[in-house]
Amino acid sequence: MVKINSDIFIKNEMLKSLKEPQSIEHSSSSIFSKSGKVISESQNVSQTVDTDENDKKLSELISGNYDVLSSIDWKTSEGTQQFLDISEKFISVTGKSLYDEMISRYEAGKISKDNLQKNLKILLDMSEFTPNNQDSDDVWTSYYDFLDLKDIVLSDNFNIEDLKNIDYNNYFNKVTRPYAENARKAKLLSSYDVTKSQIAPLLPKITNIKTGDNTIIQKFNDKEYQINYSDDAINVRDGNKQYVIEFKNLLSQINDENDKNSVKKMIEGLSAPVLIDLAVEIDTIKVCNDPDSATYAQYDGKDNVITINLAKKDEKNAVFALAHEIGHSLDFSKHEDRNMVTFGFNQQFLEIARNEMKKLAGKEDYEKQYATTNPVEMFAECYTLLNMGSSADSNYVLATYFPKTVEYVKKQIETQRNLPENERNFIGRDTSLLERIRDNPSW
Numbered sequence: 001m002v003k004i005n006s007d008i009f010i011k012n013e014m015l016k017s018l019k020e021p022q023s024i025e026h027s028s029s030s031i032f033s034k035s036g037k038v039i040s041e042s043q044n045v046s047q048t049v050d051t052d053e054n055d056k057k058l059s060e061l062i063s064g065n066y067d068v069l070s071s072i073d074w075k076t077s078e079g080t081q082q083f084l085d086i087s088e089k090f091i092s093v094t095g096k097s098l099y100d101e102m103i104s105r106y107e108a109g110k111i112s113k114d115n116l117q118k119n120l121k122i123l124l125d126m127s128e129f130t131p132n133n134q135d136s137d138d139v140w141t142s143y144y145d146f147l148d149l150k151d152i153v154l155s156d157n158f159n160i161e162d163l164k165n166i167d168y169n170n171y172f173n174k175v176t177r178p179y180a181e182n183a184r185k186a187k188l189l190s191s192y193d194v195t196k197s198q199i200a201p202l203l204p205k206i207t208n209i210k211t212g213d214n215t216i217i218q219k220f221n222d223k224e225y226q227i228n229y230s231d232d233a234i235n236v237r238d239g240n241k242q243y244v245i246e247f248k249n250l251l252s253q254i255n256d257e258n259d260k261n262s263v264k265k266m267i268e269g270l271s272a273p274v275l276i277d278l279a280v281e282i283d284t285i286k287v288c289n290d291p292d293s294a295t296y297a298q299y300d301g302k303d304n305v306i307t308i309n310l311a312k313k314d315e316k317n318a319v320f321a322l323a324h325e326i327g328h329s330l331d332f333s334k335h336e337d338r339n340m341v342t343f344g345f346n347q348q349f350l351e352i353a354r355n356e357m358k359k360l361a362g363k364e365d366y367e368k369q370y371a372t373t374n375p376v377e378m379f380a381e382c383y384t385l386l387n388m389g390s391s392a393d394s395n396y397v398l399a400t401y402f403p404k405t406v407e408y409v410k411k412q413i414e415t416q417r418n419l420p421e422n423e424r425n426f427i428g429r430d431t432s433l434l435e436r437i438r439d440n441p442s443w
């Protein structure tokens with residue numbers, strides 16, 4: 001569901017099932033401050049669920065206090081895991097599912113109908129995962145039953161007899177349990193240390209040396225860039241070439257000063273080559289505020305605009321998401337004699353990536369991180385990894401399964417960067433090409 005023209009959903013595909021937009025974490029990556037010091041070595045900060053707390057909640061639930069359900073933040077992966085742990089313990093202690101027990105208690109007159117309705121709604125929200133296209137008809141049937149169940153619980157005149165006709169436990173076992181388990185494993189992967197992987201030699205070596213109040217020299221592999229940060233602009237000097245990111249133009253569609261400052265801060269976290277790509281490729285960065293969306297940022301290839309979802313407070317992830325979108329923009333540049341999306345239609349790239357993709361066949365879903373969505377996302381994630389030291393959400397899968405693809409992308413980016421600047425402008429300015437990229441490249 002990633003459209004080339006109105007791309008690009010970081011994690012959206014996976015998060016439909018994982019429900020965990022805030023869970024993307026990156027090891028081995030650094031966010032740079034103005035002073036050029038590393039301000040955040042992002043080690044794994046994932047929290048382990050407190051077992052004592054789980055036990056307390058479990059005993060509340062066993063005693064019939066279902067209101068405790070509302071204290072589980074099921075929109076986070078910690079909450080999902082907590083819900084799964086508690087649900088399973090509940091079954092092992094009582095021999096019944098929480099759902100069945102709630103209904104029994106209501107029928108025994110121990111809880112009110114309002115209380116039942118309120119807490120069933122929470123229980124169903126926590127249990128809900130949408131199956132994948134690859135899932136069997138059987139799984140999808142149980143999902144549709146589940147949706148019917150939700151409708152009944154939400155209706156004003158909900159009837160207890162109707163509830164009993166639908167098998168919640170079947171859905172829990174077929175969908176909730178495996179998907180929550182998958183989310184848990186995916187979460188563990190997000191702290192994968194790519195610097196200790198087989199692709200470590202391909203990662204950038206970035207060193208910042210402070211040379212003035214607002215100026216640093218950034219050593220990026222064997223190159224040196226001078227970067228100057230001010231409130232109005234970021235200047236990047238590469239030898240005798242000067243690149244300027246003027247905020248007045250770039251952020252002209254952002255009205256709120258705080259929003260502007262948030263975006264400036266993200267931009268300051270980009271490495272020098274990504275800043276240069278931003279200066280050359282992108283005219284406009286917009287913001288939106290959508291807490292319900294799993295999307296951190298998206299790139300619209302038609303207008304050449306990046307939109308950042310500021311509801312995603314996690315700055316660390318936002319910087320990688322921004323770099324990822326700039327990667328899309330580079331990918332949409334002119335390339336050699338062809339004005340078209342480079343990587344989605346680059347046969348050599350496709351051949352290498354498809355070949356490595358074979359190793360993923362039969363693996364569990366949680367291993368198939370965002371880069372595997374389609375060739376365009378594969379490029380953007382490789383780009384982010386190669387230019388920032390971490391992808392947005394694919395370090396494990398790239399390091400484990402795609403070393404040759406990453407290596408190929410590295411060479412291609414170097415070629416692309418060596419093109420004269422007037423040959424790497426935004427593809428959308430050539431309208432005839434837009435017709436040719438209507439079809440999304442796929443594996």
Ligand SMILES: [Zn+2]
Pocket residue numbers: 007008009010324325328376377380
């Ligand atoms: Zn993308």
